[in-house]
Amino acid sequence: MRKTPDLIVIGGSWGGIKASLEILQGLPEDYKIPIVLVLHRLRDQEGNLKQLFDKRLNLKVEEVEDKEAVCSGYVYIAPANYHVLLENDKSFSLDVSDLVNYSRPSIDVTFISAADTYGEGVIGILLSGASKDGSMGLKRIADAGGIALVQDPAEAEVAVMPLAAIEAVPTCSVQGLNSLKDYLLSLT
Amino acid sequence: MKHSMDVQFEQEVEQLIKDIRQHYGYDFNGYARASVYRRVKRFLANNHLQTIPELREQVFSDSFFFEGFLQEITVNVTEMFRDPAFFLSLRQNVLPMLSTYPFIKIWDAGCSTGEELFSLAILLKEEGLLDRTKIYATDINQKVLKQAKEGIFSASNIASYTSGYYASGGKQEFASYYVSNYGSLKFDSSLIKNVVFYPHNLATDSTFNEFHLILCRNVLIYFNRELQERVFTLFDDSLVDLGYLALGKKETLAMSGIFSRYAFVDKENRIHRKTG
Numbered sequence: 001m002r003k004t005p006d007l008i009v010i011g012g013s014w015g016g017i018k019a020s021l022e023i024l025q026g027l028p029e030d031y032k033i034p035i036v037l038v039l040h041r042l043r044d045q046e047g048n049l050k051q052l053f054d055k056r057l058n059l060k061v062e063e064v065e066d067k068e069a070v071c072s073g074y075v076y077i078a079p080a081n082y083h084v085l086l087e088n089d090k091s092f093s094l095d096v097s098d099l100v101n102y103s104r105p106s107i108d109v110t111f112i113s114a115a116d117t118y119g120e121g122v123i124g125i126l127l128s129g130a131s132k133d134g135s136m137g138l139k140r141i142a143d144a145g146g147i148a149l150v151q152d153p154a155e156a157e158v159a160v161m162p163l164a165a166i167e168a169v170p171t172c173s174v175q176g177l178n179s180l181k182d183y184l185l186s187l188t
Numbered sequence: 189m190k191h192s193m194d195v196q197f198e199q200e201v202e203q204l205i206k207d208i209r210q211h212y213g214y215d216f217n218g219y220a221r222a223s224v225y226r227r228v229k230r231f232l233a234n235n236h237l238q239t240i241p242e243l244r245e246q247v248f249s250d251s252f253f254f255e256g257f258l259q260e261i262t263v264n265v266t267e268m269f270r271d272p273a274f275f276l277s278l279r280q281n282v283l284p285m286l287s288t289y290p291f292i293k294i295w296d297a298g299c300s301t302g303e304e305l306f307s308l309a310i311l312l313k314e315e316g317l318l319d320r321t322k323i324y325a326t327d328i329n330q331k332v333l334k335q336a337k338e339g340i341f342s343a344s345n346i347a348s349y350t351s352g353y354y355a356s357g358g359k360q361e362f363a364s365y366y367v368s369n370y371g372s373l374k375f376d377s378s379l380i381k382n383v384v385f386y387p388h389n390l391a392t393d394s395t396f397n398e399f400h401l402i403l404c405r406n407v408l409i410y411f412n413r414e415l416q417e418r419v420f421t422l423f424d425d426s427l428v429d430l431g432y433l434a435l436g437k438k439e440t441l442a443m444s445g446i447f448s449r450y451a452f453v454d455k456e457n458r459i460h461r462k463t464g
Contacts, residue, residue, distance in 0.1 A: 066409045066439050067220075067416065079438050081270070085222035087412075088198075093220040094409040094438050097227075097263045113222050119190040144191045 004187060005147070006121030007070070007086070008033050009114045011107030011137070013040035015128030015157025017049070021056055023125075023181040024075060029058040032188040033123075034070045036086075036114070038078040038107045040131060049077055066094045078105035085113040101133035111137020120145030125180065127151045129161030135168035148172035149180060200240035201228055204247070211248055214328075215391050216261060218415025224261065231260040255331070263410055264332050267345060268303040269352025270405070271437055274457040275311060276356045281453050282432050283315045286400055292321040295399045295426065297390060298407030299325040302336025302380075306365075307356075308403065309379040314359045318382070324397065325380075326388035333385045339375035343368060390419045395426040402427060406436035413443065420444045424462070433460045 010020055016039045024035065041049065053061045053075060062068075063079045070076070070090045078084040083095040083105050100106035107126070111134060114122045124141040126134045128151060142148040148169045153159035155176050166172060175183070201224065205216045216224065228243075237243050246253045269275055286292050299305050305325050312318040327333050341349075346368075353362045366373040388396070390407070402423050408416050423433055424446045433441070433450065435458040441447050450460040 064438065066436075067413055067443065068440075082409075082438060085220075085226065087220060087222045091413075093222045094406075094436075095223050095226075095263070096406045096409070096436075097223075097265045109226070113226065115191075116194050116225060117190070117222065119194070121189070144194075 005123050006118045008035045008123045010125045011038045011134040012127035013129030013131045019127040022177045032072050034072050035075045038105050038110045040103050064092045068092050083109040086117040103133050107134035108137040112140045115140040115144040122146035125149045126165040128156035128158050130158045132164040135164040138165050139168045142169050150174050152176045220412050264300045266300045266303045268307045268349040269356050272352045272355030277454045277457045279357045293399045294323045295402045296325045297404040299327050301332045306375050323383045325385050328389045330387050341373050343371050343373050398428050401432045403434045420446050427462045431462050
């Protein structure tokens with residue numbers, strides 16, 4: 001039997017909020033795998049993403065705090081203007097160094113760190129977006145033995161991010177939101 | 189499971205950290221590893237190096253090269269009026285209380301290249317406190333202290349600095365604080381006439397004065413829990429009763445042993461007051 005994954009990381013930009021809401025909405029409150037969500041946002045935008053997700057999900061929703069432990073039953077949102085990294089002791093570290101792919105938080109930064117820390121235990125999902133951020137990170141996840149999933153560009157609000165991911169990780173699995181949702185549900 | 193190449197890389201970095209302490213006296217043992225690994229990889233790529241052994245050769249034979257490495261490991265990215273809501277809160281909730289002291293002492297810990305220091309000085313000036321305030325601006329890194337003293341920042345961020353200044357309650361024309369020249373902004377040096385700059389390493393040095401306000405924003409995120417606790421204790425020892433401690437927006441005192449002695453002045457903006 002395959003081992004349950006340790007961590008799910010999800011990235012998106014334009015159209016990513018709606019898409020991630022859709023795949024996370026059905027997950028039960030005792031879902032076993034912690035989820036980290038990196039969505040591009042305006043740099044000074046305040047924490048209303050948390051409220052937005054809080055209202056719609058059964059899972060608990062938190063904006064990442066520095067050195068907070070990574071726990072199941074939670075969706076962790078990358079805070080505006082910080083990169084999010086994962087430590088070996090399964091806690092978060094934040095970082096305010098330079099923008100990566102014009103973004104902070106950058107999806108690549110979190111995906112690469114997740115692959116470094118959790119290796120094959122990571123599921124990476126890239127959703128709709130108008131940026132190429134995330135494809136290098138997804139490749140790193142695939143190279144480390146993790147699972148690389150990409151939203152079907154035909155159904156994405158903006159296809160740039162999924163298309164870049166498919167180009168960078170030809171072995172990734174391309175799926176519609178419904179099928180991504182079913183897949184996540186099937187894991188526990 | 190972690191990839192075996194990553195395990196090897198991490199072991200090599202651990203040895204590098206030990207040897208740097210031995211050779212140069214800089215102690216990075218308390219630094220949060222995820223960030224260190226990322227920055228070492230970045231430094232390797234930027235310097236066209238493939239492996240840690242190649243890096244070691246240069247780090248230990250060339251102190252100038254090491255200086256560059258130090259710059260990379262100790263993150264120095266900073267901006268003026270980062271989180272304007274924090275500066276507005278400082279202006280509204282903290283400075284009025286500080287104004288009751290005849291003489292005010294502030295510690296800007298990990299001041300980096302000085303963007304936050306100048307933001308703070310502008311606030312103090314507009315609230316009429318600058319002349320009776322002494323700011324101690326410290327950083328582990330002597331090179332950034334020199335830059336901070338010069339007060340010259342890139343003009344490329346001027347739009348966000350200007351909007352940050354007004355959102356933080358700015359009362360003047362922001363442009364009156366600097367002279368723009370060849371893509372850089374030179375800030376009014378009278379803003380820092382009461383500032384003392386000196387090197388201080390939060391990881392190893394001890395308390396050196398008593399303060400009414402300590403600002404240390406987005407510095408502790410690069411430290412692990414143990415080192416954070418050391419620094420919190422250091423700050424606790426360095427604050428007067430009823431003194432203020434300001435951290436970064438996503439930095440938390442809640443896991444620290446000193447937390448029970450502090451009350452939130454502004455939870456959202458992580459401004460604490462020593463109450464017990």
